[in-house]
Amino acid sequence: MTDRQKHIRNFSIIAHIDHGKSTLADRIIEATHGVERREMEEQLLDDMDLERERGITIKARAVRLEHKAEDGERYVFNLIDTPGHVDFNYEVSRSLCACEGALLVVDATQGIEAQTLANAYLAVDADLELVPVVNKIDLPSAEVDRVRAEIEDVIGIPAEECPAVSAKTGQNIPDVLRAIVDDIPAPEGDEDAPLSCLIFDSYYNSYLGVVVYVRVMNGTLRAGERIRMMSSGVEFDVVEVGYMRPLGLDKADCLSAGDVGYITASIKNVSDTKIGDTVTHADRPAAEPLPGFKEALPMVFAGIYPADGARYNDLRDALEKLRLNDAALSFAPETSVALGFGFRCGFLGLLHMEVIEERLEREFNLDLITTAPSVIYEVDVRGSGRVRVDNPSNYPPPEVIERAYEPIVKASIITPTDYIGGIMELCTDRRGTFHDMKYIDTSRVELHYTLPLNEIIYDFFDALKSRSRGYASLDYEPDGYVESKLCKLDFLLNGDIVDALTFIVHEEKAYARARRIAERLKDNIPRQLFEIPIQASVGSRIIARETVKALRKDVLAKCYGGDITRKKKLLEKQKEGKKKMRKLGTVEVSPEAFMAVLRLDDDN
Amino acid sequence: MAQSRRQNKRLGIYVHIPFCRKKCAYCDFYSYCPHDARVYEAYADAVIAHMKSYRDVGVDYAPDTVYIGGGTPTSMPPEEMLRILHGIRSSFRVVKNAEITMECNPATADMQTLRRYRRAGVNRLSIGMQSSNENELRALGRIHSFGDVKRTVRDAREARIDNINLDLMYGIPFQTFDSWRDTLRRAVALRPEHISLYCLKLEAGTPMCENASRYVFPDDEMQFAMYSHAISYLASCGYEQYEISNFARRGFECRHNLKYWQCEEYLGFGPSAHSYFADVRFSFKPSVSEYIKNVVGGARGALTDEYEQIPARERLGEYVMLRMRLNAGIDRAEFFRTFGKDFDRLFGQKLARYVKGGFVKDTGGAYRFTTSGMFVSNYILSDILDFDADGHFLL
Known part of the structure; x- marks a missing residue:
């Protein structure tokens, strides 16, 4: 040393x-x-x-x-x-x-x-x-x-x-x-060995390109040297190395084994600097990459659409900008009959999704319509083998499905003992498999469950908090796929399927979910001149129905002593509201109403 | 010689009386209960002076309707009200058979007073009856009883006022279909010439709106049932619907209010009063003290609140919005005569689905709302009319 x-x-x-x-x-x-x-x-x-x-x-x-x-x-x-x-x-x-x-x-x-x-x-x-x-x-x-x-x-x-x-x-x-x-021990590592640096973060800067944060494990790195990303083999010429000071970057001559610092190399895209990847010299590479590298795989998917269809391009630009700094964010264009043009986006989890949504709305001033989050299902389709489904409306029809699989997670929940009953009930209700319960001390336990991921992304965290007065905490990690009895739940307005409202649910959950969403639709769809039947269906079976009654009254039955301007303003305001409406089939729904239907609170 | 070249264009005169004995729980019109009785005299002076200042502007006009509205005009001391009535005639050439309406709340004017108003020209009395049910009247915050309504109608007849309107209201807290039927029946039994039906609307800032959670209101379905019942019942009693909210025996349609819906000219005086005159819509600020101060001080520009030029395009939009309120609807030929445009070409396609749905009737000569169409008229109008970014109609 x-x-x-x-x-x-x-x-x-x-x-x-x-x-x-x-x-x-x-x-x-x-x-x-x-x-x-x-x-x-x-x-x-x-x-x-x-x-x-x-x-x-x-x-x-x-x-x-x-x-x-x-x-x-x-x-x-x-x-x-x-x-x-x-x-x-x-x-x-x-x-x-x-x-x-x-x-x-x-x-x-x-x-x-x-x-x-x-x-x-x-x-x-x-x-x-x-x-x-x-x-x-x-x-x-x-x-x-x-x-x-x-x-x-x-x-x-x-x-x-x-x-x-x-x-x-x-x-x-x-x-x-x-x-x-x-x-805390001092770092070890050989300054003269072949270079290996661990990437633990990176961000895009419009002047410097991607700034890569690394820990040098072995070797020494200087500006001007050619480096290689070991996962992809992509090479770059180092422009600058240095340290991160509290108020900014500070250029240095070199980074050596044990150092933490940054590299810039005119890198255009953060997806070239994957977290966990190893940076080495192109001319004298390390024999092995550092262990533990994984591609950041999105686990939760949702459709994101601009509330105002004309802002599709703005949304695309915004997503592209965010992806510059967030290699874990994925997106691909998709079209919904109900919502028009938008993107199917993949996130690490629900928080990641919320953060992206908020950044899009706040930093890019976009109003969004987001579909309910979903996970990737795997389906054995007769004749064509296993397919992955990240958009519920693409779920294959039941006739061709041989087997279906859903992702599960290992969850650990720590809670004061007072709430064990309620939480176990919740986990059972969410199709959890109980493994064990360990006492941390006399007043708190750690519960271990296997839970389907799609139950976790559907409001699990809020339900957990509300059943434990905020005291329980959750941690989970993916644990592969299991076979499951899944079905596709569609919602029809006025007889037309609204693709943006399709869910994949476990058979046992279909009725409850159908009734709840149908009720929400009834409460949130503004009355229109004709009655609107709402139906929930699994295949050809209707499993829940509601009706939005016809609008009966929308009139100014008062005459305000010749104040015509007031009436005009009223109509104009109403028109303004109508412009924002999205057509779900033949039914007009405001973006707010759509989001209210999918809001995942007040469950349980 | 100059006099012979004068035109006699028609005009409505509106005078706002912004005073009440007690403010009703649902009312958001500009009015209040003055603490100092001297304000009435000052206010009458201001209105008279203000009208006088329009003498030259109105030289080519011969007003054929006058409407004293409020507030409660009959809460003014009769002397002051009479001065205003005379003031109108000294500033404008009111035609001989003009319709002169005064709004009145039951039990705010005795027969003597009504007689004096009749002699000063008032030939139509609009009485705010609202309901015949005492509980409903209380919920509205009205200070009168149904007995007061009967007495006021009798007094008005006695005073030879032979054109009486009763204002009725539905959608009142605790109102039921039966109590509404009862109100209609009792109103008809008083044999008014005209009946107006207003649907209670919660206006922001009113006590009723703030306490809305304490009341049970009839729902939209019930209100529509009440409305449709009223239309057929009143028709069976000889009252024809001529506008969304207005019913009359033939020949007794309110000529003044028709001016609003037929885009004719009217001048309003008093705070919060609205005018449509010489292609401009304007209103005065809703403050009695400022009104008095500015009229007396001659700062007439400071009175103006809203001011909007109405070019031809805007007139066309307003025409559609207002004419469709009338039972007669929009006459294709008249529309073409007025605007030189084909109504069907502009709106036919947009209206087609409403015709098909039974909300609009195409009589061949005209388009008009059906009963169910009238009750959702805002929905339909906001669909067929377009606006630009400044809130003007777009064609």
């Missing part, structure tokens, strides 16, 4: 959502004088608006800090922030692989939660040294000793002496800095 390496500490902060990860990051940056206080934006690492509002970190960010320790030595801290949501588990695992240690932040009032545990396991899998930090000790309900004991019992790492801090007030932050220096 070189002297340079001895003074480097590469670490992440992992935590359950809201346990104070970003605030702790801010305090560490502040304490190392990485940023002057006046320049300090709250929660500096989360630099997307949306992240700051939702209090979640969507994409990993990294920052290089310099710390003068109590022994007088100067250390380089590379703090790598990680996303805290299960949709981004793979990205978390890659960020962790760039580190030697992780601060495991646990809320002194809440204790260990599902994501604490899931992230802790990821960190252990990546051979990281875990440094527990008990946070929020300023709160009156803080139970530092209980939480320390819980960390020891559940995760099995010593926590008796671990820092107990308040990231909010700054109390005991020097303890954290000391623990980083003392407890």
